[in-house]
Amino acid sequence: MSLLEVGLVAQLALALLAVTAAVAAPTPLRPLLAGGATLLMGLSGVATGALALGGRTGIVSAPLTVGLGLDARMTLAPDRLGGLFMLLAGAVGAVAALYSVGYARGPAGSRTGCAAFAVFLLGLQLVPASGDVVAFLLTWELMAIGSTILVLAEHGRRDQVRSAGLWYAAMTHLSFLFLLAGFAVLTVAGHSSSFAALAAGRISGDQAGLAFVLLTIGFATKAGLVPVHVWLPRAHPEAPSHVSAVMSAAMVKMGVYGVVLTVTRLLPGGPRWWGLVVLALALPSALYGILQASVTSDLKRLLAYSTTENVGLILSAVAISMLAASSGDSAVAGVAMVAALMLTVSHAAFKTVLFLGAGALLHATAERDLDRLGGLVRSMPRTAVAFGVACLGAAALPVTSGFAAEWVLMQARIHGDSRDQLTSALLPAAIAVVALTAGLALLTFVKAFGIAFMARPRSPGATTAHEVNRPMTAAVLIGAAAVLALGLAPGLTATAAATALRSAGVVGAVGAATTTSAAAAVGTGAGWGVALPGIGAHLDPLALTLLALAVTLPVVLVTWLLARRHPRRDVDLVWGGGGVRTSPRMPYTATSFAEPLVRVFDDALQPTRDLRVTHAQESRYLVQEVSFHQHLDDRVEKSLYRPAIAMLDRAGDLARLMQNGSMHRYLGFSFVALLVVLVAVAW
Amino acid sequence: MSATVTTMLLVAVQCGLLLALAPVRVGLMRQVRARLEGRAGAGVLQPWRDLAKLARKEPLRAPGVRFGGALPVLLMGASLLLVALLPLLQTATLVAVPDDLFVVVSVLLLGTVAIALLGLDSGTAFGGMGASRHMTVAALVEPTILVAVYALSIPVGTSNLSAIVSARLDHPATVVAPVSLLALVALFIVVIAETGRLPVDNPSTHLELTMIHEAMILESSGRDLGWVEYASWLRLGALLALVANLAAPWGVVQHLHVLAVLIAMVALVLKVAVLGAAIASGEVFLAKLRLFRVPELLAGSFVLAFLAVTASYLTV
Amino acid sequence: MTDAGFTQVLGSCAGVLILTAVLQLWRRSLSGSVTLLALQGAALSALIGTIGVAAADPELIGVAVLVLAIKAVAIPIVLGRTAAATGARREDAPRINPTAALLLSAVLTTVAYLASRPILGAAPDAAQRAVPVGIAVVLIGFLLLLTRRQAISQLIGFVVLDNGIAMIALLTAGGVPLVVELGVSLDVLLVVLILRVLTGRLKHVFGATDLDDLTELHD
């Protein structure tokens, strides 16, 4: 038994332990015991993932009663790429488990909640370890059921939870069915259900195209791309925060993993339209996601939409890579794929912190509406610091992981091939979209941090907030440290990504050539930076930081000198905008913050506005009260899903009329069937 | 003297030059405006005097404000970093920190974020309003910046600004190519928008409903206000210098020589002065746009940049 | 029995079977229907008997007696009593009026001929040539089930259908093995008995045996 196999089995065993602890432990100890076991499972996932990423191999297989192959087994056999994602899932899971020790009270800390969390994480960590179709689908569905239970965990508290859970369950099942069909096509075309055999089989032609489309839709649904993203803005807000963190930071990434797995390993070297398909999904998602995020005031909904945006960015990098590969530009292909993986890791890091931070806010204030938060930097300094760092990451500002990742992505784009007509027409548009996305992301996260933590408390909950307990602050601070560390030393991520792609055989025209090119295209530059020798660019955030410190130092010195002579004076009112400064109604809210943007994108967002004017009784010319409501629906949901659901329901009602209870009608069904069979057979 | 040390020295010189001249440039612009409007004006050194005054005053802090002191320093640091990164005097850059376009834009945005947070931190309605508008403009500006510089970088094949400037020096014809002109115009509009000049924002107004920049710093006082103002001037100066260098790259040091550096400094001062004066005289004839028509302006500049990219494909 | 005579008897029995089935569609009186059913049972029994005699198969003759006992005697008696017990006398308003039903039976007979093409094969013998009649009886029985509102009428339709099947079995294969035949007859009898009991309960619970009352269970 190799070390890797031990690691895989250890994850299973620890998951079992966690479930046992969740079910059997007494209530006060449950979060500690179950969370502890889950934490260990996450760590074992990290270790196993690291081993796999390092190139260790191992196979764990289980016999099945009915399987797809001749020997009916399901196998876990992670490769390097899988190792990276397992590491990611394990790390996010471990941080979330740590957080859950402090957070999981109430429904999320119930027996079911704790057990489902362990199952969810187990599925999550094993999806990238799967070595064949059945194992993949099985772990995928474990992930689905675990997360569905968790999304529904707080069903007793809010009514929206049920509809969120339903949307989630249905969309998850949609994803599963597409994957099932896609893998079925693949299995049939490749005469095997094992990934290794499929990769060796070099499937091509129509079947490959069909499989690619089916799988891409399936994975896109999980990844939350427009227009199959609708579950995301519903499920993320309603799930307990540590669950939303894992869902957003790790589970959604399994969709990314699936796409990368498909285009690099199972179906490498696809035609150019594949890249265009992915691009066509990715760019609108990025833009739509961030646009919705920038105008919403529900913090967790904002974060959910931001996930759609980030996955859009990640997949646009994958698409660039595919396009470059199909036109033979292996250096750009490699860099773009590395950028995709770096973005993935970076998003995982900062989104974990953001969701956990949002959970902390929820915990402390019982509010997740930004309009009712505010001033929390004073009462929750540690959470504020961590959240702020993560916001910087989300806005891709230096020196965070997000910045380095987007830099690599931009480099890939700038050097994207302009030899063919279509790509050269698309690339500037792609760059513009990404740039607008980045700009809106900046606005969004300035809003998220500024409105939530600065100014004055806008609700009683925010006024009486207090810092959350230790496991929770520890979890967010660890996450924030990771965001910074990966930002200062992006070479780590870049090297890991390049290594992961080595086994995958990277996108591309012909396996071996591009494999080396991805490795050659990426290297650690001086220090911990990232260098792209393939396209001649390098970045060293550490040096940048030093330079920044060097130029800021004199400023600080001068400030210090001035401060010694003229200390700051506390006053009740500085300028105050008319003296009503102390009212919590005065600071700008998230809604008002986003108002200019809503106006700019009025056509795209189509908000529903409701203006009510109450006149004074004495005269219609005197206004007593004016109330203004603005509501922003998800337009895709409104114009695509709602009519479809309504149509289905109508069809269901019609069908029920058919089954009207009349004996004669039922006999008629049989009679017609008999006649049809008789005639058909005689024919 | 090794190349690195020389480069660092030059960077220091560049920073010092802009630090010294940024307030003068503001003074110059105000003076030009005043004269054109038939006023005497306060003289070109007035901004320096203002700064000195603000440094001596004690800053005030209202309850609830947490970052009133830190954010201005951060803003100042970001602006200085921006200056240090841009290829204003020379095309050789620090090896470890290339003046990559994306890095430059990020640093610029870091400053933008710092000032927006300052506005939000104050907790007043005006602060939030200013921050909101400021961020909206910034978000809409970003595509134009990136696409414009992308257009400029296509012929060169790199996103390093110094490489772009250097290439334009080597091939002066590219400066007047349609790509370049379109991109420069787009970039210029963007700089105007980002730094809060007319017609996007009026730097000299305190009319509540229209202001952007001033709304955010209403609550700042003393040295805090001083830093914020200084940083803003610095940013505008740096960006104007960048545009000037892209439009007219002559004078920038390619081969290190003391005389060349001196020439470069003089050239830079001249370019910025001319550009600043031009803007100031232009502003006399402009009124501020309605806030919600600003996106139209930005969309226009974006289209220009986009056309520049397309043009670059045509010419290649 | 001569070959021609055999064919003659076979033909007339088949004729009686189809005729009684069609008449069922026409008749409204329940007691009349029951009588027709008994007649049909007798014809079926005669048919079996004829073939049994022709083939000199004692087993078939035994089956003929069994069928006579069950279908011509037992079931009609049971049905007659049920009809009397439930007080239903007439099938007043069938779902399709008799004229349409009669015309429909003509269509069904055509379908039966069409459908029996593969069954007949290339060279059908005298017995096989009557198979379409059997299928027609099955279809008409089904039509009865479909159009009649009275519980008893449905029972009658069911038995007619069953008679048709028995006829086909006889004509195509010379009947099924005895053990199966016994089981089948027993089953049919039991189904009729159960339906009779249920009819009684319907009368008790609903106050009538009109099947249109049975529409409470629906979606």
Add this chain to the structure above:
Amino acid sequence: MAAVIWLALGLPTLLATASMLSRRRRWTRYAAIIASVVALVSGIALVVLTRSTRAVTSTAAVTTTAMTTAGGILRADSLSAYMLAVVGLVALTATWAGLPSKDIGDSSDSVDPGEGTYSALLCLFLGAMTLARLADNLGVMWVAIEATTITTAFLVGQHGDRRALEAAWKYVVLGSVGVSIAFLGIVLIYAATTAGGAPTLSWVLLAHPAQPLDPDLIRVGAALAVLGFATKAGLAPMHSWLPDAHSQAPAAVSALMSGVLLSVAFYAILRIRTISDALLGPTPMRGMLLTGGLLSLLVAAALILTQPDYKRMLAYSSIEHMGLLALGAAIGGPLAIGAVLLHILGHGLAKPSIFVVAGRILTAEGTSRIDGVHGLLARQPRLAVPFLTAMAALLGFPPSVLFFTEVAIVVAGFQQGLGWAMAVALTLLLVIFAGLARHTVNMTLGKADSTGSALPSVRPSGAMIPLGLALALVAVIGFLAGPLRDVIALAVATLGGTS
């Protein structure tokens, strides 16, 4: 082996007679459970015996009045033994879990099992199903299946009210008419053998390639037989009796009907399919079964979506699963058939559990309307948890065995070039999933206080152990490769799926 077969058939009959005659009610409560155990034990014994001899044609018991020419009327091979074991297992779950505890009085959905006829009918029902599994003769199989209608008629109408009576009437008439059509088919199959001079209804002989058969007659006969049995199997468009009967029968009876009665009829379809395929190739049966399967899924999807009644919802879910089985049978091949056989077991275990729970919910809540039940998880966790678990298993979430079988059926479908049918089926499955999930969530989740029920909350009772065991089995049999895999492989081989 013959002794086992006779025991399996004889004991239920004996138990039925005894409980009919017995005055002691304490004893008769358990008669059906004993009969189930008998079926299970004899099934397993036969599985072991057929497996150890590895003979597809095993010794057959000949009845005293046997008039068949070859073989016997009763016969046990791997398939029938496996199916018998399934019957036993499912029946045990249903009868054990359906056993109401003594403290519960007369309520809307409990039956006093002490009533002799109830037990007797259940035993006879089990006996009939056993006979259907063990009969080698298609005619006898038909008789046995018709006998299931007869024995269950009164069980469906047990409550004796209007609705129950209506359900029973519909069940008997529609079922009998349908099965009559099947008999017509069997008759024609029998006629097909007369050409060869050796008329037989033995399934083994019919499926034997050397048997001289008239292909035209087999085509018509098989089509009619499948159509007829499809009625009992609940395949659309012959399904109409099913929702009524399942929603009105006592929980244990619906459980049995859904869990095994449907699969008994389906077993007949499988056997007839083998006969047809051996002679005519897969095309004719595939067309019929595909149509039936897809129609069933369509009907299930359409009617589950806005279904107001949860017992009917479960009935339509049974139709869905039968549709899946039909699809699997249409696809054919070892993978699909193996999956079908395993699916029968998995569905057979999960569905009775959920029917029993639904019965308890009806008792506790006093309504079978979905909008009449709220917040069950908060108010009645002992009902909601097994309900949710069984529903998750039925929806095919792993580790439920249904997950594996559905994957296998879909992949096999694509293998056989039926991708379009699979695409349709998957779409319908999504709708069904959404519908079932919607109703389940609305029933079980939500706040506790929003109850609309006027009735005082009744503390649910009844055995939890059988439910737990059944659901645990559903969860593990997907992985229990060792013995079960061989058994299923042998059974598939019996159905001619070796190629």
